[in-house]
Amino acid sequence: MIQGDSQPVEIVGGGLAGLALGLALRRRQVPVTVFEAHDFPRHRVCGEFIAALDASTIARLDLAPILEDALRHREVVWYRQGRPMQTQRLPAPALGISRHRLDARLAEAFVAAGGELRERARIALDAGPEGRVFAAGRRPRSSRWFGLKVHARRLPLGGDLEVHLAEQAYVGLSSIEDAKVNICGLFARRPISPDGPGSPGSDLLLRYLEATGLTDLARRLRGADVDEASFCAVAGVSFEIAPPRPDRICIGDCFAVTPPYTGNGMAMALQSAAVALDPLTAWSQGRAPWPDTVATVNRNLHRRFRLRLAAANLLHPYLLDPRRQRWLVLASRTRLLPFRPLYQLTH
Numbered sequence: 001m002i003q004g005d006s007q008p009v010e011i012v013g014g015g016l017a018g019l020a021l022g023l024a025l026r027r028r029q030v031p032v033t034v035f036e037a038h039d040f041p042r043h044r045v046c047g048e049f050i051a052a053l054d055a056s057t058i059a060r061l062d063l064a065p066i067l068e069d070a071l072r073h074r075e076v077v078w079y080r081q082g083r084p085m086q087t088q089r090l091p092a093p094a095l096g097i098s099r100h101r102l103d104a105r106l107a108e109a110f111v112a113a114g115g116e117l118r119e120r121a122r123i124a125l126d127a128g129p130e131g132r133v134f135a136a137g138r139r140p141r142s143s144r145w146f147g148l149k150v151h152a153r154r155l156p157l158g159g160d161l162e163v164h165l166a167e168q169a170y171v172g173l174s175s176i177e178d179a180k181v182n183i184c185g186l187f188a189r190r191p192i193s194p195d196g197p198g199s200p201g202s203d204l205l206l207r208y209l210e211a212t213g214l215t216d217l218a219r220r221l222r223g224a225d226v227d228e229a230s231f232c233a234v235a236g237v238s239f240e241i242a243p244p245r246p247d248r249i250c251i252g253d254c255f256a257v258t259p260p261y262t263g264n265g266m267a268m269a270l271q272s273a274a275v276a277l278d279p280l281t282a283w284s285q286g287r288a289p290w291p292d293t294v295a296t297v298n299r300n301l302h303r304r305f306r307l308r309l310a311a312a313n314l315l316h317p318y319l320l321d322p323r324r325q326r327w328l329v330l331a332s333r334t335r336l337l338p339f340r341p342l343y344q345l346t347h
């Protein structure tokens with residue numbers, strides 16, 4: 001399909017990065033097909049708060065109408081072993097919106113703008129033809145880390161966001177639309193008691209909360225109205241910085257994964273789409289050859305994210321290891337923990 005004189009762009013992966021890029025390209029009249037292995041709408045394992053999404057990315061991708069009613073979160077309460085440790089005021093509000101709603105809105109807007117969305121279409125992840133962009137999420141890795149998430153109602157929070165540190169685990173609670181709270185945890189695999197026959201998916205989350213010492217949180221979740229349909233799990237979550245792929249354009253998690261505690265993975269997915277937008281438009285309009293386009297996008301992505309990823313990965317072990325957490329508690333009590341500079345380094 002060639003529209004006017006424009007070359008078509010193919011995007012592999014209809015997550016935030018792929019859909020946002022597809023939508024922005026369509027608004028520039030670039031013909032775009034997004035191939036998505038699953039279908040819409042669906043729940044995804046995600047903390048569902050978007051930290052540090054800058055106004056210029058929102059404007060470049062024209063996302064204001066899609067994010068208009070997202071909740072604005074201003075403070076994060078950090079807990080260690082059930083006890084509040086520090087309340088952090090965010091330099092800019094984080095957005096609270098479910099992936100179920102956000103992805104569905106992006107998919108609808110993309111199709112309404114004339115994009116072709118092929119659901120249940122899994123594409124081989126080899127380099128492919130010119131004009132192919134990879135937005136297929138995290139690269140598969142073997143890892144002991146996995147994520148669990150569920151929505152619940154009637155679960156009052158101690159702040160806009162709660163982050164609970166535990167042994168080899170942390171769990172975020174974030175308010176989202178319709179008076180719901182998203183509970184999402186990152187856990188290291190460990191032996192736990194087997195589930196009973198026919199037990200709901202959220203039982204696994206409860207058992208992991210208990211096994212990692214978050215018994216108070218488990219008790220709160222037991223007292224809430226859990227939306228079982230929203231439960232989901234993802235395995236093989238790895239934070240190793242993947243080797244660059246100079247032969248192709250990868251955006252979002254496919255380019256690089258930031259640890260979930262930053263709440264910045266979704267902002268990075270959107271920012272990487274914004275980085276790729278002009279070079280891909282130029283290629284589509286015949287103003288740049290494909291190898292130069294790939295090189296430009298990769299150079300700009302590395303410039304934009306390199307420091308942030310290094311800092312976020314350096315800090316990550318402090319959140320997971322009980323001995324280092326004790327140091328964090330001490331530093332935050334004595335006000336030695338520079339929350340604001342750390343936030344700026346990792347976002």
Ligand SMILES: Cc1cc2nc3c(=O)[nH]c(=O)nc-3n(C[C@H](O)[C@H](O)[C@H](O)COP(=O)(O)OP(=O)(O)OC[C@H]3O[C@@H](n4cnc5c(N)ncnc54)[C@H](O)[C@@H]3O)c2cc1C
Pocket residue numbers: 012013014015016017018035036037038045046047048049050051121122123124125135136137138146147148172184185186234237251252253254260262263264265266267269
């Ligand atoms: C436990 C956990 C908690 C998190 N919490 C937060 C948070 O609170 N805030 C935040 O900002 N970020 C968070 N993140 C990170 C965030 O979810 C990701 O950074 C974000 O989803 C990346 O978007 P993406 O579009 O790159 O990838 P995805 O959203 O993963 O989308 C990739 C898409 O590609 C499709 N796909 C894959 N392979 C193929 C193929 N071969 N062919 C076709 N389609 C394919 C997949 O089905 C998927 O729909 C969290 C991550 C985890 C694991």
